[in-house]
Amino acid sequence: MVEPAMSAAVLVEHTGALATLTLNRPERRNGVTVEMCAQVYDAVRAIATSEARVLIVRGAGEDFCVGADITGESGGAPPTAEDLGDMHQASAVLHSMPQVTIAVIDGGCAGAGLGWAAACDLRWASTRARFSTAFLNVGVSGDMGAAWSLDRLLGPAVAREWLYFAAKYDAQAALDAGFVTRLFAPDELHARARDLARSLCERDALALRLMKANCLSAEHLPIDAFIRVETERHLQTTDRPELAARMRAGYLRNRSN
Template sequence: MSDAIKVDDRGAVRRVVLNRPEQLNAMDVELLDHLVAALDACAHDDAVRVVVLTGAGRAFCAGGDLNAMAAGRDAMTPGHELATLRRHARAAELLRSMPAVTIAAVNGACAGAGLGLAAAADLRIAAESAVFRSAFLTAGLSGDFGTAWSLSRLLGEAAARELMLLNEKVSAQRARELGLVTKVVAADDLDAETDRLAAALAASAPLALRRMKTNLAEAATLGFAEAVARDSERHIACAFSDDAAEAGAAFLARRTPQFTGH
């Protein structure tokens, strides 16, 4: 694994850290290649129940590395760049689609494709000092990583258009009011609060957690009747699992359940 990405396992929680602090974790080819690989590994590891994505230093992610883009512009071709972007955009797709619950811990500036990554996560927790900005128009770009899609579903069309088109900086508190951020905490408390949230999710029944995420993912594409049919099947499968039996026994005994994922 490149130094551009740091990975740390804490039980069933895996932290993936963007590690270019001097560049505000702006994403170049090396970082993105290794980020996709790290998230793909999370998606295929049943032991990972929660993934936390965050940034080193004072930023979450400032978006794409414009300096690297400018330096390589003469050698670029549209076909090659499209293939490269599609490969790298899998990072956002994996955050949304992987079985594990994903949390973006936004510790500072969150802009451009960095905003797209955060928006693709299941939950977002932000430091009070965090600032959000679409920033694409500043770079003469229309937006990638599914940012417009994610923001439209998280915030509704009006607020998504406000963030994308007005291109203004948005405080953590305003992001909370819009519904972009799940929770805002003091900067010094971000790591501890993220760990607490991740640990609580990781302690949940694994089968139920994964199938709940599938229900939520399908909600954007299925009609209601089909969604009811599919979530009914998953619900009954969970009801007959060892974990559901353990949950019932623990409730009656007034003890903490010990889930096994079976």
């Protein structure tokens, strides 16, 4: 089911346990306006409370998102903090929501778009994808949590290299740096990504959600405190009759092979 969001700068589709959020301004290479930013924020908050297990974030057309649409805005004064409210927190939601979040990247991915992609759990790209932080190229310091995410994904030194020089990196360079983890041919990207996402949707729902929670806890807890939390969650998954039945069935299958 596709749910248009206001002027349809963002589209949301739910197919079983898989949600897909599409940045939908292909005529502007999915450049970000204040309206789109607000719609992304509203959309990810709604998905976070849904029954979805996995969220794909993608762009319509041939690009993921090239950052702020500087020439496409209304031409008024730059937005103020009051205008923006909490909409820049979309990256925080993408990072911390219980669903596994996957950025599926084709074409250009820069600026705010790169910040959204970096906030996701996983990034898969086509071989023609191109990446840049881009912020300093237009004289701004950055948004969408880009520096926070890049520091953790790439390490402090490489993150600063990406941020300070705002160079353009091809798909192989992004893979080598660890920013993306899988590359696909452009004509296979979205189908392969959907297949992989659906395979995650078929995993045990509670175990998948608690594994995501473990990943988040590991970012800030010392190991002894983490292991206590990890053990509590592990016991939540093991203390279920249906799990015992599945384990017993698997044991019997292995014995018969």
